[in-house]
Amino acid sequence: xxxxxxxAFTLLFxxxxxxxxxxxxxxxxxxxxxxxxxxxxxxxxxxxxxxxYFLITNFEETEDALVGVESDVAQLVEIHESYEREEEGMMxxxxxxEVELPSESTIRFQQGxxxxxxxxxxxxxxxxxxxxxxxxxxxxxxxxIEVPVRL
Ligand SMILES: [Cu+2]
Numbered sequence: 001x002x003x004x005x006x007x008a009f010t011l012l013f014x015x016x017x018x019x020x021x022x023x024x025x026x027x028x029x030x031x032x033x034x035x036x037x038x039x040x041x042x043x044x045x046x047x048x049x050x051x052x053y054f055l056i057t058n059f060e061e062t063e064d065a066l067v068g069v070e071s072d073v074a075q076l077v078e079i080h081e082s083y084e085r086e087e088e089g090m091m092x093x094x095x096x097x098e099v100e101l102p103s104e105s106t107i108r109f110q111q112g113x114x115x116x117x118x119x120x121x122x123x124x125x126x127x128x129x130x131x132x133x134x135x136x137x138x139x140x141x142x143x144x145i146e147v148p149v150r151l
Contacts, residue, residue: 031059074118
């Protein structure tokens with residue numbers, strides 16, 4: 001339900017700023033499969049945590065889902081979501097087993113929202129470095145992307 005809300009927001013945003021809307025629609029018509037864009041990750045010292053972000057667009061008419069993520073740059077790689085902890089009014093984060101990718105829609109992984117948690121990175125990730133991340137989907141084939149580290 002949360003992911004549907006995110007998508008609805010994206011649509012609303014697109015509609016509220018005229019020119020954007022056409023390019024978004026065009027993108028959805030032109031694309032194929034599942035595409036990942038705008039990937040980046042935060043710098044981290046060896047042994048610490050980093051987080052990776054990107055946009056995933058499912059151009060297909062069938063649903064898909066991100067069901068797992070792997071990388072040799074961290075001891076543990078998890079799909080996380082941020083949420084507001086009601087008791088304390090603070091933000092927390094927790095692992096989610098998968099993220100639905102509705103047909104012809106874009107899901108945004110971003111700070112304060114969905115993200116890929118890289119726990120105990122195996123080497124220092126400095127601004128300008130890159131590493132590989134492999135994403136597994138329920139329908140489409142796995143994809144390995146190059147993720148740049150930046151501030
Ligand atoms: Cu996290």
